[in-house]
Amino acid sequence: MEGTQGSEKKRMIALGFKGSANKIGVGVVTLDGIILSNPRHTYITPPGQGFLPRETAQHHLHHVLPLVRSALETANVTPDDIDCICYTKGPGMGAPLQVSAVVVRVLSQLWKKPIVAVNHCVAHIEMGRVVTGAVDPVVLYVSGGNTQVIAYSEGRYRIFGETIDIAVGNCLDRFARVLTLSNDPSPGYNIEQDLGFSVLMVQSVQLALYATAVEKLKNNKCTPADLCYSLQVTLFAMLVEITERAMAHCDSKDVLIVGGVGCKERLQEMMRTMCSERGGRLFATDDRYCIDNGAMIAYTGLLEFAYGASTPLEDSTFTQGEKHLICYSSGLSLIAFKLKFIH
Structure with a gap:
């Protein structure tokens, strides 16, 4: 323009x-x-x-x-x-x-x-809203320091779920350090490129424990590619599940993924499949935004x-x-609020 x-x-x-x-x-x-x-x-x-x-x-x-x-x-x-x-x-x-x-x-x-x-x-x-045109989606915010499922409900943005120890991006970074993967252009990018096909039955509610568990697994007939694949499948499945729960609670069909981890193609693919099955749409961007x-x-x-x-x-x-945020409704009317936790 x-x-x-x-x-x-x-x-x-x-x-x-x-x-x-x-x-x-x-x-x-x-x-x-x-x-x-x-x-x-x-x-x-x-x-x-x-x-x-x-x-x-x-x-x-x-x-x-x-x-x-x-x-x-x-x-x-x-x-x-x-x-x-x-x-x-x-x-x-x-x-x-x-x-x-x-x-x-x-x-x-x-x-x-x-x-x-x-x-x-x-x-x-x-940024995600203006670039994609999403109006009132459930938001999955995944980055190095934050992992939250957020939605605009009853006059304010609310957190419907978040990690309790470290963020998903932090988990990916720790994982990459253990495997000494390159940080160029980012650890998460290189994890996404180095994928095998074995799904390891390793799950942990605490992401910090999951990230450090690879120290033992990498010496137990598990290749780095296997570990990278397992990590992404496990973590991204968790994110898709909690996002779907928030969608059901808010009666929303659209999802917007933002944050540095949000440009991961595997995550977008899994989330798009879930949205499609619910008759909804996924809004996501590339690494520029x-x-x-x-x-x-x-x-x-x-x-x-x-x-x-x-x-x-x-x-x-x-x-x-x-924690104190300034946000906007779909009509861009200014709202000052504090994030509230919904259990």
């Missing part, structure tokens, strides 16, 4: 920063959901190693300003065109979050632009800004665990 010209109303544009984990991203987005640019850079560690907060923050500091320049140039906009600057307040890793918070504070004062703090979880949902990116922060922050929300400079802090 082309930009407005002449006497037409100026488009609202936001610059968004995403840096809660090992990816630093900067996006430029309009209020009608057009993504003008969305560059990012990933901190990749050697096989068998995870990413630590301090080293991850140093990576983000090194790449954030080149990403800002790239985002503005690709979008063909200047700081004067930006209406607000948005950043991830949380949840996430403290040191990486701090990088975005500091950069946004500086740019806000240099460019005289308002700040909007954005919740990481909500941004994934809003499932994986952490600046555009999702820019878009969600711009929605908040359009309804009068902004964050004072003194409040533009960060938090590793953020």
